[in-house]
Amino acid sequence: MASGVARVDLDGRPIKPLTICMIGAGGFIGSHLCEKLMAETPHRVLALDVYSDKIKHLLEPGTLPWADRIQFHRLNIKHDSRLEGLIKMSDLTINLAAICTPADYNTRPLDTIYSNxxxxxxxxKYCSENGKRLIHFSTCEVYGKTIGSFLPKESPLRQDPAYYMLSEDSSPCIFGPIEKQRWSYACAKQLIERLIYGEGAENGLEFTIVRPFNWIGPRMDFIPGIDGPSEGVPRVLACFSNALLRRQQLKLVDGGQxxxxxxxxxxxxxxxxLMIENPARANGHIFNVGNPNxxxxxxxxxxxxxxVYSKVNGEPPLEVPTVDVSSKEFYGEGYDDSDKRIPDMTIINRQLGWNPKTSLWDLLESTLTYQHRTYAEAIKKATSKPIATS
Ligand SMILES: NC(=O)c1ccc[n+]([C@@H]2O[C@H](COP(=O)([O-])OP(=O)(O)OC[C@H]3O[C@@H](n4cnc5c(N)ncnc54)[C@H](O)[C@@H]3O)[C@@H](O)[C@H]2O)c1
Ligand SMILES: O=C(O)[C@H]1O[C@H](OP(=O)(O)OP(=O)(O)OC[C@H]2O[C@@H](n3ccc(=O)[nH]c3=O)[C@H](O)[C@@H]2O)[C@H](O)[C@@H](O)[C@@H]1O
Structure with missing residues (x-):
């Protein structure tokens, strides 16, 4: 889209082109957000990350129509003095950087707490001190377990939404014990949410907090042994995609319940x-973003x-497509799980009039079509090693 084309916000006011400092722009969510901002808006992105593979198609060649609106800065926010300057140059900072896979929180709790x-x-701090707006990515995991999970299995109250619906302004945050390290991630995310909220209350920081509920699609994580470590354990979409691509059984942790x-x-x-372009409606809010349907x-x-994958690749599925594994075997000692996650959509509906559209079947069909096109050949090559002769 050409810069300067008039866009209006939800209240009919013109939106002026923004400079956005996007930290973690090279990840799954960042890559899709950069794509959207380049294709459909006049905004400028300073894209910060340690990696750029997932946004390479937006950076090269330099003749792309948005070439002057996206700039990649390879940096680690742990130790890089350029960070404050880049935040100062921007109207808005979006922070996506984090360690956020269950396999990591179970085995690298310190890195997880530091990162989040x-x-x-x-x-x-830099946003607050320089009067810059911040959109910070938290997680639905801050809710932890549902109240309903503590009720007896046969209790009819488990069916009552009051006992499982997760609402930004009323649900408690219920974590398991310290040795269940999943909750180190949730706890670190919750504390940074509280700190941001405090900066808003005491120092006037303009902020929005996003709580994603299992966003999935193309470019999520990696396929072990192809574009990530063979022994790595990505999130469930990539784990199941990997098994389907290799014609292996899908592993169900603790029964997949x-x-x-x-x-x-x-x-x-x-x-x-909508959050980016409607600050008056988004500032000061925490938003669940998920699809309760x-x-x-x-x-x-x-x-x-x-x-879905059988439809995509035209081959019949395995006779027994899944296998049960214990969480100890799959993730190691100390794994715990969230039982159920239904986002309450009241606040995001009221503030931004937003609703999700895509059914699970449709999103899986489009994602698995992408996975097949992107990885099937590479997996075939990787698995067709020459047969050793004795
Ligand atoms: N995908 C989801 O459904 C989901 C759900 C809940 C929360 N979130 C949150 O959304 C954010 C983005 O998630 P994602 O799925 O895109 O994850 P991702 O791992 O694909 O992306 C995170 C990016 O941040 C970068 N990064 C991490 N530490 C960095 C550092 N120190 N310096 C510079 N870059 C760094 C990584 O290299 C990576 O590219 C995270 O904060 C995550 O906790 C995502
Ligand atoms: O996406 C989110 O909203 C949040 O939840 C995810 O956490 P979780 O949903 O537990 O992670 P997944 O790896 O996607 O696992 C989902 C479920 O599938 C199970 N699983 C995973 C992989 C597998 O091969 N088999 C399997 O049964 C897990 O045990 C878990 O019950 C991500 O880890 C977080 O980054 C994020 O905050």
Whole structure:
């Protein structure tokens, strides 16, 4: 889109082109947000990350129509003196940088706490001190477990939304014990949320906090042994994609009974763009961003992905497509899980009039089509080693 084309906000006011400092722009969410901002808005992005592979298509060649609106800065926010200057040059900072996979919080709790709390501190401080707006990415994991999970299994109250619906302004945050290290991530994210809120209350920081509920789609994480470490454990979409691509069984942790609501990344990015362009409606708010209509157990997700992938690659699924594994075997000692995650959409609906659109089947079909096109050949090559002769 050409710079300067008139865009109006939800209240009919013209939107002026912004300079956005996006930290973690090279990750899954960042890559989709950069894509959207380049293709559909006149905004400028200073893209900060340690990696740039997922946004390479937006940076090269220099003849792309938005070449003068995106600039990549390879830096680690843990120790780089350029950070404050880049925040000062921008109208808005979006912080996406974090360690955010369960396999990591279970095995690298210190890195997880540092990444989600300590490393975010200077970002909040520089925004506050320089009077810059901040959109900070938190997580639905700050809610922890549902109240309903503590009720007896047969209690009819478990069916009552009051016992499971997760609402920004009323739900408690219920974490497990310290040795269950999943909650180190949730706890670090919660503390940075509280700090940002405090900066807003005491020092007038203009902020918005986003709580994503399982955003999934193309470019999420990596396929082990292809574009990430062979022994790495990504989030569930990539784990299941990897198994399907290799014609292996999908592993269900502790029976696959946990429930999740999955939202298509492209729907979620629409919500973020509304936040960016409607500060008067978004500042001071915490927003759940999810799709309450797309709830499944992890087992149901595995079954659906198996069916969708069979449609995509035209081959029948394995006779027994899934296998049960214990969490100890899969993630190691001390794993715990969130039981159920249904986002309350009242606040985001009221403030931004946003609703998710894409069904789980449709989002899986488009994502698995991407996975197949991107990885099937590479996996075939990697697995067709020459047969050794004795
Ligand atoms: N994807 C989801 O559904 C989801 C759900 C809940 C919360 N979130 C939150 O959203 C944010 C982005 O998630 P994502 O799925 O895009 O993850 P991601 O891992 O794909 O992206 C994070 C990016 O941050 C970068 N980064 C990390 N530490 C950095 C540092 N010190 N300096 C510079 N760059 C650094 C990484 O290199 C990576 O590219 C995270 O804060 C995460 O906790 C995501
Ligand atoms: O996306 C989110 O909203 C949040 O939740 C995710 O946490 P979680 O949903 O537990 O992570 P996944 O790896 O996507 O796992 C989902 C479920 O699938 C299970 N799983 C995962 C992988 C696998 O191969 N098999 C399997 O059964 C897990 O045990 C878990 O119950 C991410 O880790 C967080 O970054 C994020 O904050």
């Amino acid at each position: 709390f300590i490393d975010a501190l200077p970002v909040v 946990s429930q999740r609501t999955f939202i298509f990344i492209k729907d979620a990015i629409e919500a973020v763009l 797309n709830e499944v157990t992890v087992r149901q997700l595995a079954e659906m992905m198996t069916q």
